[in-house]
Amino acid sequence: MRILKKILLGILILLILVAISGYIYVNSLKPQYSGSLELQGLKAEVSTYFDDYGIPHIYAQNEEDAFTTLGYMHAQDRLWQMELIKRIAPGRLSEILGKELVPTDTFFATLGIEEATKKAIAKIDKNSNAYKLAMAYIHGVNQFIEEGATPIEFTLVGVEKQPYQLKDMYNTFGYMAFSFAMAQKTDPMLTAIQEKLGADYLKDLDVLSNPNSTFIKNSKPNIEVFQELSSQIAQVTQNLPISQFVGSNSWVVSPKKTSTGNVIFANDPHIAYSQPSVWYEAHIVTPNYEMYGYHLAGVAFPILGHNRNYAYGLTMFENDDIDFYLETNHPTDKNQYKTPNGYKSYRKQTKTIKVKDEEDVVLDVLTSRHGPIMTHVQDEILHDNPVAMSWIYTQHDIKILDAVYGMSHAKSMDDVREAVSLIHAPGLNVMYGDAKGNVAWWAAGQLYTHKDHVNPKFVLDGASGEDDIVEYLDFSNNPMAENPEWNYVYSANNQPDSIAGMLYPGYYLPEDRAKRIVELLEPKNDWNIESISQMILDVTSPIAPTIVKESIDVMNISSFSDNQKEAFEVLKSWEGDYTKASIGSTIYQRFIYKYFENTFRDELGDVLFEQLLKTHLLKRTIVKQISNDDSVWWEDITTDTKESKADILTQSFKDAVNNLEKQLGVDISKWKWENVHTLEHGHALAAVETLRPYFNVGPFKVGGTEEVIDNKAFDYNDSGLYDVKVGPSTRRIIDFSDVENSISILPTGQSGNPFSKHYDDQADMYSKGEFRKMKMNKEEIIEASRLLKVTPKN
Template sequence: MKLAKKIGYIILALILLIVISGYLFVQLHKPDYSGEKKLLNLQNEVQVYFDEYGIPHIYGQSEEDAFRVLGYVHAQDRLWQMELLRRIGSGGLSEVFGKDLIGTDKFFLSLGIDEASKEAISKLDGNSEGVSIINAYLDGLNQFVEEGPTPVEFYLTGIDKTKFTITDVYNTMGYMAFSFAMGHKTDPLLSNIKDKLGPEYLKDLAIHSDSSTVWIRNYKKSSKDSIGNSVTAMVTDALSKLKLPLFEGSNSWVLAPPKTKNGKVIFANDPHIGFAQPSVWYEAHIETPTYSKYGYHIAGIPFPVLGHNRDIAYGMTMFENDDVDFYYEENNPDNANQYRHNGTWTNYEKVTKSIKVKDSVDVEFTFKKSVHGPILNGIANQIQGERPISMYWVYTQEENTVVDAFYEISHATNLSEFTSALPKIHAPGLNIMYGDAEGNIGWFATAKLWQIPDNINTKLVYEPDNRPNDNREFLKFEKNPQAVNPPWNYVYSANNQPDSVSGMLYPGYYLPENRAKRIVQLLDPKNDWDKNDISSMILDVNSPVHLEIAEDLMSSLNSKELTEKEIKVLDVMKAWDGTYSLDNIGGTMYTRWVYYVLVNTFRDELGEEMFKQLLDTHILKRTIAPMIANENSIWWDDINTSDAKETRETILRNSFTDAISSLEKDFGTDTQEWTWNKVHTLEHGHPIGQVDALRSFFNVGPFPVEGTREVINNLAFPYDSTGLYKVSSGPSTRRIVDFSDVENSISILPTGQSGNPFSEHYKDQAEMYVNGVFRKMMMNKDEIQKSSEMLTFIPNEN
């Protein structure tokens, strides 16, 4: 008995020891939101007030001090995220996650992001204000690396913390630029379709601009009148499994004073980015005698990509221009190390790289480069056949001043200073949105655009006898699509086709008109908008385009041929108003029906692999509406049947039956059970959360969520055979700045401010987000001081 008691006491003591150790570990590894810290190279004391959502409000006597502190507090919340993002462009993911990422690392190393970063850095003026701020930010970040607690992810993956450099800042920006480029997914796929099936199969795909859809209108007037996938299928798949944010689309609109109730500009922006945990943006409010900004920062980049103060607000959507081109190179038949260039045989440049691999030996590989870019054969698994294909990417081919641009944008005090920075953004292509307290509004398509000859199709791999000249003629920035203070009193972007001031519709991978049409439909008739109206609009989940498509689908059915069960389902569809609320049924049936239309239309010709690649492109999104309305498309025939040619009506009818059978299998025969909340869910995945045992600790969700693909509240998902629409991307923040009441402007993050799972701010906004709730972006110092914890940074004199 005594022995049993002793064993019991020992077990109890061990349990107590584990609990105490666990508690101490958590406490020691949480971010510090109060107290005092010494910081090297700090000139004066800096106060940081963390509000109830963990957002730092930094008050310093100089910008360098403030950004030095920003680097530290950013790192204590997001060091793991910083680590992953800097590794992508430099091919360092295999060192963390092992051999499965070797292919991804090879691809990114061949893109040349790291070399482009180093070249850009070599041209920097080390004494400039922008570089000084970057170095100050890195100084604070690296002091946390040296002195702060190690994030738990570093223990779990077995990697060491190392200091960050300015090259890491540029590499992270390069990764961001890559994730914008839809051409990586699209051009080789379209060439494969053309080669496999013939050019006639491209005619019914929405490759080029449709003049019947909603375009973004340009507007210019004189200043005196102014008032103020296939290539990267494996890469995309790998990054999505790691739950790293990929940039997808976005909405933004800015209303001029005549459109608002209070006679001041209202600015709205919700960039659409792949969901991940932590989410992409880190909010920080900085005040110094020379700088004031409430900004949204990407991990490892000091300058806010989105921001506002009492004078101006700015944000972005993706331009979706075509900045990637592929070339068939012609090898010398007598020397595989040479290719034809300007009529002569020219030596390929050979590049050798080494990749560190976790739990394995380093991998060394060599690839070739032509004047156009890297040869992808042997690097990207999807490049098949013997013909070498090179890839030209504007980001790495042209001078890189993107970081400089964001420094200048974040320091602009008026419209003139703001616009002068925009030509420095060569890639990625962005729609930069602007509004200010003086009543000015603006939209600017920022990218380095070239004059494309009429005989060139940028959506296909260039043949040797039909390609652009190597010395491209780039347009002056003034020729880019843009609108400043237009007479219709608003500007907007929903990644749709822009008009052009130079008489040319610039090719791109634009999204369909769905969101644009709804935005214009809501904005045009109303002239008394306020912040509450805008917050309702940014949450809108109605699609007039989906209703039009549903009408086309239903009109193809002959009611006399339908069963009683099918007529009941059709009645549900007829009653649907195009809204994707949690309890709606019509949206569930519509989405399942469209999926089977796509399967029964495209998969027989393309095969499974190419069909999956098509599902992941913007072109397919643009193709759905015109394809379903087109009775004579070559795609309707099922090539697997030897009987009479299938018609549009046959495919749509069969797809209707398939959709009903699928929903009955999943949810039973009672149509009232086919509600949207059962199929449309959002879970924010963490890279470590992909391990089942750690999922509940690192991941956030899942939550049933309103919205769908291509509504304003664009909570998108990949189409697949599961019938479960697991949201993969959507608003990375919803943000509204009202210049009639700037201090009560509002926003929300998808999960929380912190990427540290031990922080109370790891997921404290997640349920607010899915419920459409906003919180204040605080800027009033008195209010901030009353409701915040304070962490003081003082100079370390040692």
């Protein structure tokens, strides 16, 4: 008995020791939000106040000290995120995450971002403030890497911390530029469709700009090759463990349309959800500088920001800055390709991709005069049909560090415009408003022209030179508006109007959000922060009811069951609202997928159909195709009869209701949108199922949907479940009548450290559409914050 008691006592003591050790270990990993800290290189003491949401308010005597401190604070909350994002562009993910990421690494290593980074850094002005402050930030990051706690993800994955470098910041810019591009998914797919089905099948696809769409108005001062290429690109981009940049909304209302007589600025960039979320907030104050900014992991200067004088934000321009060229190999020498001046040798470069627990992968990258050969890059060999990718980002001088520095350090609207003009890629709509009453929008990006016969949404002829770029346009020809007479500017990734006598080729989103924004802004002249905050959460589609009417008018309801008739009446009375309690939205969304499937899959086949679902093109196509009674797509080529529009739409509705009955039951009152539309913020390590509950945040039942202002996008599939993939990465509203009470929200929290209380403390608020203050009043900040005193280290 005594022995048993001793054993039990020993076990109890062991468990207590394990618990104490675990407690000590976990606490050692938490970010430091108070107390004191010494940093090398500081000239004077820096006071950093962490507010009630973990956002640092950094008060320093000079900017270099401020940015050194910012680097340290950013790293202690987001070092794992920095580690992942810096590895994407050079193709180094499989080094830490394993062989599953080899196709992704192969793809990105082929793009040439790393080489473009080297050229940019070689040309940088080391006497510029942009360079000095970027290096100060990097110095802060590296001090945390050297002296701070190792994030648990590094330990679980088995990654050694390495010093952060300027090239990592530039490679992050390169990844950002690529993730905006839609051409890589669309051009090879369209070419494959044209080769397989012919030009008649493209008429109903919105391949060209629609002159009847809602434009942003300006106001100035071989089939297998193409199908496989498209499939490959879709695969590697889908497997990325870090957020992709997708869409966005922004509008800036001039004093003449507000109740206060001051500018109100709103912005919600749409980015793939992840944990941690993409933005890190920081407020910096020095005697000569103040900015409340939103930072990408590892980037010194805020991509979004505001102070008491002005605010800036962004949406995606969606312009076409990638062209694919089909090269023609020499008939006997596969190392040469045809040019207008005879045959020329491919430039060959060998790269090594390190793979965790596996042999290295050796990659031969071949490059023509247009760019790297993308066909079968996974196989590392050149086939008879090489396709080269011509990308503006890697072909022109990269000045984006100077651009983001300039936007965050501007003294006037002219300064911001000048900084925006330095951005050649990615294509961005930079939105602007200030305390003086100015509102503006500039489309950033290097635009160019082809000859009239060229449609850049298809793979082009690389051999003749006839499809090559003809002219690069000056920034003055870019779409823009400054203080327009209609008293607001906006962007929803839709087609901009022309000021250069041409419509700019691109992969613009349909007019749905743009139309709704204009519909709400135009008639109202007493906007305030409360009404703008309601607008940014709007979930009504102005287009869906039109599609419903076009569809139900031709359906053969006499063939419907009783439940189908009841669902039909619900859909008929639905007004396009995607609230959580909506039933019409659930029926509509299921019907739309079945319409896609019954209309397009038979001609395209499974592979091309799945690729089409992942592009903006299908969203733009619905209104045009569904209103065409004579569309060639209506006939189901797998049957002996000739189907009509009425046949396909009637069958699609029946299929939709049948599927919903199996999924949710026959009681239509239970078909609420919240039961099928959920948001879970996924961490990169959640691929290991046992880790998912500890690292992921959610799921949450949410409203919104594709292409409403509260854009909550998902992948189209046949599951009947709409797991949200993309949405507002922040919602920001800056009211220049009361800047210190401007509001914002993050999808999860400020910290990427799972042991921080700020890992997910905004997630529930975000899912409910709530906001919090972006504090700028020092007295208020001090009262509600913890002080971390940062002093120079001897």
